[in-house]
Amino acid sequence: MKSIDVCLSPDLMHLYDVQDKVVVVVDILRATSCMTTAIAHGISSIRPVAEVAECKSLKAKGYLTAAERGGEKIDGFDFGNSPFEYMNENLRGKKMGVTTTNGTRAISLAKGAKKLLVGSFLNLSAVAHFLNEQAQDVLIVCAGWQGHINLEDTLFAGALAEQLTAKFTVACDSTLAAISLYHMAKNDMMVFLQNSSHVQRLRRLNLEEDIAFCLQIDQYEVLAVLEDGELVKL
Numbered sequence: 236m237k238s239i240d241v242c243l244s245p246d247l248m249h250l251y252d253v254q255d256k257v258v259v260v261v262d263i264l265r266a267t268s269c270m271t272t273a274i275a276h277g278i279s280s281i282r283p284v285a286e287v288a289e290c291k292s293l294k295a296k297g298y299l300t301a302a303e304r305g306g307e308k309i310d311g312f313d314f315g316n317s318p319f320e321y322m323n324e325n326l327r328g329k330k331m332g333v334t335t336t337n338g339t340r341a342i343s344l345a346k347g348a349k350k351l352l353v354g355s356f357l358n359l360s361a362v363a364h365f366l367n368e369q370a371q372d373v374l375i376v377c378a379g380w381q382g383h384i385n386l387e388d389t390l391f392a393g394a395l396a397e398q399l400t401a402k403f404t405v406a407c408d409s410t411l412a413a414i415s416l417y418h419m420a421k422n423d424m425m426v427f428l429q430n431s432s433h434v435q436r437l438r439r440l441n442l443e444e445d446i447a448f449c450l451q452i453d454q455y456e457v458l459a460v461l462e463d464g465e466l467v468k469l
């Protein structure tokens with residue numbers, strides 16, 4: 236039987252071998268929620284890069300660029316990291332380069348995977364459906380915050396793992412912990428997360444609407460998968 240595992244922080248990636256696995260990278264607040272939103276609204280591709288300088292260099296190659304550090308947009312880039320920025324008809328068909336504090340770093344660390352996709356609550360069922368059809372083991376990689384685990388990514392890991400348990404065995408206790416946590420939170424994730432570090436950080440930046448948006452389940456049916464270094468709609 237296939238197995239499912241959860242890596243709770245990118246700093247724990249050395250414990251996992253990704254090359255034969257389908258990896259789902261998640262950064263609920265807000266990188267992978269933004270990427271899902273952008274693909275759902277017609278952006279043709281997203282090149283996630285870990286470093287700001289690399290993202291800046293994509294401008295000369297015809298990419299729109301988005302850059303975030305510490306929750307804030309970096310000056311000189313076209314966009315920051317709010318899902319609402321990508322609900323724009325003018326962006327349809329455009330290609331974009333993106334760098335964020337944790338999300339794009341997690342993607343970079345998982346690039347050796349057999350298949351890599353990004354997940355969010357916004358497309359939870361689409362991701363679960365896709366994984367249930369795959370022949371390989373699954374690893375969910377939580378982006379966390381600067382190496383620390385966070386609650387929102389762990390909740391997503393639990394919600395997703397729960398939808399896979401009929402066809403997958405649970406590989407280790409991080410998956411069980413994530414499922415338990417999701418059960419505790421699922422009736423009101425906003426309340427459950429109210430004291431969490433990144434929710435508080437985003438609230439200080441007046442990004443309450445972004446938080447609420449990113450916690451919605453199944454707004455989109457799209458999947459964003461990595462092909463030749465770019466996330467594209469499957």
Ligand code: 3SL
Pocket residue numbers: 262264265266267303305306307316335336337338339378
């Ligand atoms: O860490 C990240 O990759 C970002 O998603 C953080 S923020 O939500 O834009 O602050």
